[in-house]
Amino acid sequence: MEAWKLKKLIKYRRVGELATKSGSVQTPFFMPIATKGAVKHLLPEEVRNLGAEIVLGNTYHLLLRPGAELIERAGDLHRFMNWPGSILTDSGGFQVFSLGARAQKRFGANGVKLSEEGVEFVDPISGDRHFLSPEDSIETQLKLGSDIIMVLDECPPYPCAWEYALVSLERTTRWAERCKKYFENQKLSLSQRPLLFAIVQGGVYEDLRKESAKQLVELGFDGYAIGGVAVGEPRETLKDILEWTTPYLPEDKPRYLMGLGKPEEIVAAVNAGIDMFDCVIPTREGRHGRLFIWNEQTELSNDKNASENFYKTINISNEKYKEDFSLVDPSCDCGLCSKYTRAYLRHLFTVGEPLAGRLASLHNLRFYLKLMERLREAE
């Protein structure tokens, strides 16, 4: 359990910086999510000014709308959305999981159909059917001009039986191999070549996580992601999954914990040797009125009760902030906090002004990016 203590941060193995074809990114880092080519409510330059060097886009969404060819004609995703930094694109694998259940409800049992060849999706908006193979996903991500591209994976839901987790992980490995093969056949020049990351699966099973990591490392990738986390399993399992997986990942390659997480989870994961994160929490929860507030009196912590420790969250639309004319977070430098009061922000939420979601997104993203700055300094 000692490995879980904060002290270990001092020994954090780090890549230091990650070089992509669009520039370098200091690790550990957090990627604001721009699924459809925009960080919701925010200008790219605002995201940049908050301290982000890289954002995440999604193959699945951009493939459906506006289409990879259109973005290719625009130059690439960077130019299309006017983002000056690096971009990581997710492969669409997560949508197999996230859309599966709901698509099934709405379009019948065939909402998402998995086969060895790939995934068949129903577009949730148009109802159109689409097929995505591992090769398609890589091809699309190359057209988007992404700096870090992810292999197509299957992210099994929780709970998931050992037997299925095994079948799934092995298919993910085969898909990863196909992705790599397709990728290398493109013979990209060094300046054009994105990084290709594989995704470790294996559910909540120690032997399967280990097996998945070993198989993928044997194939060899530029970086390794840990996927299939925070899909409904008990929170404590995250710690186990990291401990089961990271020993089998190369020390000198970046590690990416997909989709995570809460501040204390990120602190814990950095402590466990993770370099890269993305999560909807700061932006989504911001839009929904929850704000992250620093507690300056305490050190960063991976404690489960961290929300009563180095930070807390408040729901700004609560009645108790109605006449709270104090600043949202006096120790924050997001630009909102030095100018606007809690009462004002609450008012914006109450009356449904779009500025509310904007300010809250700015603030929460700054909190997350500041957290990463503090973690980089913690060494």
Added chain:
RNA sequence: GGGUAGGUGGCGGAGUGGUCAAACGCACCUGACUGUAAAUCAGGCGACUUCGGUCUUCGGGGGUUCGAAUCCCUCCCUGCCCA
């Protein structure tokens, strides 16, 4: 003055003899949110409660009935039409 439609919880608006403390929407309160089908979703929203219930509500008053927001009488108020 005559005719007519109507008065339901903060608002809008169902209900027209029992299963009504009263649909639904809005507003309000609280909570969730982890590779974004999320500016979304869920719960609460008369009072008290030992959480099983108990009590006071559907303009006011009075009736009919075992039983009324629902039927009858009467009063008050509002909209519309005609003078």
